[in-house]
Amino acid sequence: MNWPDDFIDQVVCGNSLDILKTIPDESINCCITSPPYWALRDYKIDGQLGLEPSFKEYLDKLIAIFDEVKRVLRKDGTCWVVLGDTYSGSGNGSNDYRNGTSKNYRKCVTLYQGQKSGKTNLSDKSLLQIPSRFAILMSDKGWILRNEIIWYKPNAMPSSVKDRFTVDFEKIFFFVKNKKYYFEQQFEPYQESINRWGGVYLKANGNSTWDEGTKQNTYRNRSLRPNDKGRNKRCVWQIATKPFEEAHFAVFPPTLVVPMIKAGCPENGIVLDPFIGSGTVAEVALKLNRHFIGIELSPEYCEMAKKRIKEIQPQLVF
Secondary structure, rough: OOOOOOOOOOEOOOOHHHHOOOOOOEEEEEEEEEOOOOOOOOOOOOOOOOOOHHHHHHHHHHHHHHHHHHHHHEEEEOOOOOOOEOOOOOOOOOOEOHHHHHHHHHHHHHHHHHHHHHHOOOOOEEEEEHHHHHHHHHOOOOEEEEEEEEEEOOOOOOOOOOOOOOEEEEEEEEEEOOOOOOOOOEOOOOEEEEEEOOOOOOOOEEEEEEOOOOOOOOEEOOOOOOOOEEEEEEOOEEEOOOOOOOOOOOOHHHHHHHHHHHHHOOOOEEEOOOOOOOOOHHHHHOOOOOEEEEEEHHHHHHHHHHHHHHHHOOOOOO
């Protein structure tokens, strides 16, 4: 394959690790992706990630992929990873973070528990903490973890489990390669909140101040709402899930990707998704005047993503 013609604004079908090795060093501005979660779904594709006998083997493969991501990212590049968790045990009451209880989970757990190399010391029903383990391994490999973001899903699918709480969030990790990196600050509307001096509510109207003497909203004649753009965006993002009619697998909503691209990739920069699936990251990148590179193992999903992208930019040639 030839760089950049065979990569930029293209969906490349193949194994992520193999394709990444053909991309030049420090040529990508931003990586945004959601890898297949461990033991939750069988995509019926040889070489797929997520059906390893143990979650340790899964994490090892994932880290090898992100070693290549780190190599292809520019020095000022950013990396955003959406990753869910699952539970140990027989799978009874197990939680598929996107589609409820997973039959694939039961199959995979049975597989790894039957192999000495896959045994763990975790009790049945224990949360495996795969996202946390991943983040620690990434830090050990030299990545700088800037934020752990919570994607709170107000319309999360109900769970039939009765001996724990329903999981209604996933984690997003924001990594960078170096202490200095591209970042455009993102803002959100001010919220009415209790001030730090007592139980008085500050109005989210841009004018609230505080005065100790009169107990009024005045403090040293300084506005407590100084920025017309709003407050610095917080780390809990409330975004409802949104189905994609052509996909029979989970996709994340475009509104989840928007702040990542705006914050982590300059206009006309290149956004990489090594697991592009239905093409959500590519769609948002194009709409925000960025380029994209998508990698996908499944030929079926490659065609699905290409069709979706063609609807946005018909002039693109695949």
